[in-house]
Amino acid sequence: MSVKIATKTQVETVLDKYDTFLFDCDGVLWLGNHLLPSVVETLTLLRSHGKKVIFVTNNSTKSRADYVHKFEKFGIKASSDEIFSSSYATAVYVDSILKLPKDKKVWVLGGSGIQDELKLVGYESIGGSDPTYNKELDLDDPESPIYHLDPQVGAVVVGLDTKINYFKSAVTMQYLNNPEIPFLATNIDSTYPHKGLKLPGAGTCVETIACASGRKPLTSCGKPNPSMMDAIVKAHKIDRSRSIMVGDRLNTDMKFGREGGLATLLVLTGIETVQTLNQLEKDVQPTYYSEKLGDLFELLQ
Ligand SMILES: O=C(O)[C@H](O)[C@H](O)COP(=O)(O)O
Numbered sequence: 001m002s003v004k005i006a007t008k009t010q011v012e013t014v015l016d017k018y019d020t021f022l023f024d025c026d027g028v029l030w031l032g033n034h035l036l037p038s039v040v041e042t043l044t045l046l047r048s049h050g051k052k053v054i055f056v057t058n059n060s061t062k063s064r065a066d067y068v069h070k071f072e073k074f075g076i077k078a079s080s081d082e083i084f085s086s087s088y089a090t091a092v093y094v095d096s097i098l099k100l101p102k103d104k105k106v107w108v109l110g111g112s113g114i115q116d117e118l119k120l121v122g123y124e125s126i127g128g129s130d131p132t133y134n135k136e137l138d139l140d141d142p143e144s145p146i147y148h149l150d151p152q153v154g155a156v157v158v159g160l161d162t163k164i165n166y167f168k169s170a171v172t173m174q175y176l177n178n179p180e181i182p183f184l185a186t187n188i189d190s191t192y193p194h195k196g197l198k199l200p201g202a203g204t205c206v207e208t209i210a211c212a213s214g215r216k217p218l219t220s221c222g223k224p225n226p227s228m229m230d231a232i233v234k235a236h237k238i239d240r241s242r243s244i245m246v247g248d249r250l251n252t253d254m255k256f257g258r259e260g261g262l263a264t265l266l267v268l269t270g271i272e273t274v275q276t277l278n279q280l281e282k283d284v285q286p287t288y289y290s291e292k293l294g295d296l297f298e299l300l301q
């Protein structure tokens with residue numbers, strides 16, 4: 001049974017037991033441009049207790065550098081090496097696991113974050129945030145990119161694209177008609193939390209393409225992929241038994257933490273509710289839950 005963090009003593013126990021705190025972002029720290037209550041205070045408190053804080057987000061629309069700016073705007077100090085985004089995880093996968101030759105390009109259905117991270121590891125990408133594709137597919141135009149696929153494309157990456165349309169989906173599908181071209185997903189979240197709303201997540205873009213192409217992604221690079229956890233553990237030399245993953249989603253954040261050997265804390269400011277928590281089998285329940293992350297700070301006062 002998950003323990004609800006509702007007292008000062010429970011917060012003190014959490015502070016005693018864990019040295020490293022991994023934070024999901026959407027639905028834990030913020031909802032879009034709205035910072036959640038007492039988040040800055042909680043992060044400051046953890047840092048003042050000498051805790052290591054790491055941010056792990058499946059939102060691929062931004063690069064790590066974009067996230068540093070977003071944190072800054074909220075008055076939170078975070079460095080690039082403390083941030084692990086699915087955009088970064090995907091670029092690392094293309095480079096280190098897929099070992100795509102550097103003269104190959106990547107077709108992206110997703111945001112500029114993926115393209116920026118790919119560029120940092122040496123890949124040119126096309127599609128993505130290119131405004132050429134923000135219009136209807138014109139099959140009567142012989143110059144349409146749908147008739148002029150780039151022969152240098154060697155991989156397709158699909159992530160959250162808030163400007164997804166038929167044109168981009170159709171071009172993505174043409175590349176995937178070639179079985180030699182690997183299909184990667186940044187992440188598979190079905191929904192995205194935003195101030196009282198649940199919106200379609202990256203998984204819906206991935207499923208659109210999977211349905212049309214009849215192919216499944218080779219892998220999804222973000223949470224709960226254990227490679228992302230291995231990369232974090234290696235980069236920060238963390239002790240899994242003294243680390244805790246804080247998130248708002250069961251099938252990404254909580255699974256990622258639990259299967260990675262970390263304790264888990266579910267917050268109810270994003271996707272999940274007490275009802276979804278109560279439906280869980282005992283062995284997959286988070287270690288703790290709380291109404292919001294900021295309770296860690298507020299309960300200590
Ligand atoms: O659809 C997506 O990409 C996700 O819902 C979303 O952005 C997840 O971000 P996280 O909660 O991991 O910060």
Ligand SMILES: [Mg+2]
Pocket residue numbers: 024025026027028247248249270
């Ligand atoms: Mg989240």
